[in-house]
Amino acid sequence: MLSLKLPQLLQVHQVPQVFWEDGIMSGYRRPTSSALDCVLSSFQMTNETVNIWTHFLPTWYFLWRLLALAGGPGFRAEAYHWPLLIFLLPACLYPFASCCAHTFSSMSPRARHICYFLDYGALSLYSLGGAPAACCAFAYAAYSMPASWLNGRLHQLFVPTAALNSLLCTGLSCYSRFPELESPGLSKALRTAAFAYPFLFDNLPLFYRLNLCWGQGHDCGQEALSASHCYHLLCALLTGFLFTSHLPERLAPGHFDYIGHSHQLFHICAVLGTHFQLEAVLADMGSRRTWLATQDPALGLVGTVAALGVAVAGNLLIIATFTASLLRAPASCPLLQGGPPEGGTRAKQQ
Template identity: 55%
Template sequence: MLSLIKLPRVLTINQVPKVFHEDGIVSGYRYPYSSAKDCVLSIFQLTNETLNIWTHFLPTWFFLWKLLMVLEEEEWWDSYCWPLLTFLISCCLYPLASSCAHTFSTMSERARHICFFFDYGALSFYSLGSAITYSSYAFPEKWVNSAFHKYYVPTATFNAIISTGLACYSRSTVKSSAKLGKNLRIVAFTYPYLFDNIPLFYRIFMCAGGGCTVNEATAVHYQHTALALLTGFLFATHLPERLAPGSFDYIGHSHQLFHVFAIIGTYFQLTAIELDMTLRKRWLQAHSQPITFTNTVGAALFCAASSLCIIYIFCRALSSTRTRRDRDLK
């Protein structure tokens, strides 16, 4: 069937505008002003984006299945389940947003920016979903009900919103300095990650003696943390393609590996969260601060609404810039 369809041709780096360039990737670029139909067709041919799309699109359905299983098997109206449900929704959204961004980012320069604005918003929402579950299920016993615990979710919500804004702003620096834009994005996502994981880092690396919450989830938290650090390394370094430009254009470049290890890490993260949720339920319900709509679903909705407002502002800014440029050309 696909043999009867004329697939879009692929280009080299010299044939596309600089905004579409990727470090170390020489060929396999799609036409930078493709139609939506061509973008969809391109996911069925080998380009430098094909595996970026599929490595996040397929896992979306796994996490959606997990979400439906929780809704079916758990008492979803019980507030104790709300953090897990919030996290699973974020696990569905961020790979879906990423796969859509990579699919339709070649419609135009403006479309590319807008696609990745939504991708950044989904990643920020995922970071907050992680923080909400850590607050509810993974905090070390020594820190439960502390001042840090009390303000942990509100701070994580603020960080996620700032992350969206800084990441979106980073794309406005592309024309002046692509390197600066990339560094801003690294900061935008590293800071919330480090803050959100403070209780987990303390629990698995620093805590000693009683109240450290050592259980079956601890080893899985180690695995998730190792994979998270690996994904950050790949995103920041552009290895291995930087060492051999052109050798990993289609298979094996850093962004593909980043996607694969991020999804595997999310799976381990979910496994650890479910273990903590089950093993610590009785103790947490007796000793921890109550799980409420405000510190779970409410915080997530506020973050999502704020991020959408930020994305709207940056989209309007793109439209204004384009209008001014068109007027100047006339």
């Protein structure tokens, strides 16, 4: 009978510093794991297992939502629905990319960095179509713009600017991996800014509508936000807090190695935020459809395809450039240190 032996787990002082996580002291996989070892490790309790499954399962949920909506009568035939499809495609891609990154990141130091380069690229595209940087911009430009912004300069430049922001997001986040051992504070600041700025830009229409409704204190017509918009923004704030604070494991190192550390909570909040964002977009689509039908779209089909094409091609080029730089780096490069760290057991940020 075929028997498979689960990979051995290590303590923090037994793996290279490049694999350390802040406040995580045990449950590390072997830093030279094979692809099969990485897959098998997703079925044993390591410090990455919950990270893997909290994005693998949502991938199937968002794929189901995509197929259910796209399969509706006349859905694909109406141009009004296309921005929603552009939103949903990256919403399926980014949790799958993150799942793969966490699964295969223990194959080698180089593999770890490349895995996260791809993860950052997928997340950047989602923000273009969905939440932190660019595809969310397509949906917001189509369904969620304030009335006073429609067909104005900002509305016309909203998607192209978001596409450029996605390139900035990918470039900064990929670069942030290079100084993370020598300057962890700088690395963290760059990575946080890479996703915070596109998020703030993409949600300008929501902030403006929220301010209008808050100031009026009564029914604000087409500017009204659904409860899902508020839940999405709350989840986004929690996601940012968890990413930067590394709580609760920073307060009790070693006590949340397997369940309950910040990156797991970060994943859960991110997925919930995407779910609420989808519900909010659907709410705007339904409640504002008659009104939006009287308005001219900011981008036609050609402009939409062009912006998306630039974002996809640009992100792939950036990832390829950083990957090539990493592959050319000598084995002695601190970023690719292969041996266990000498002294100290402080874990670093991801």
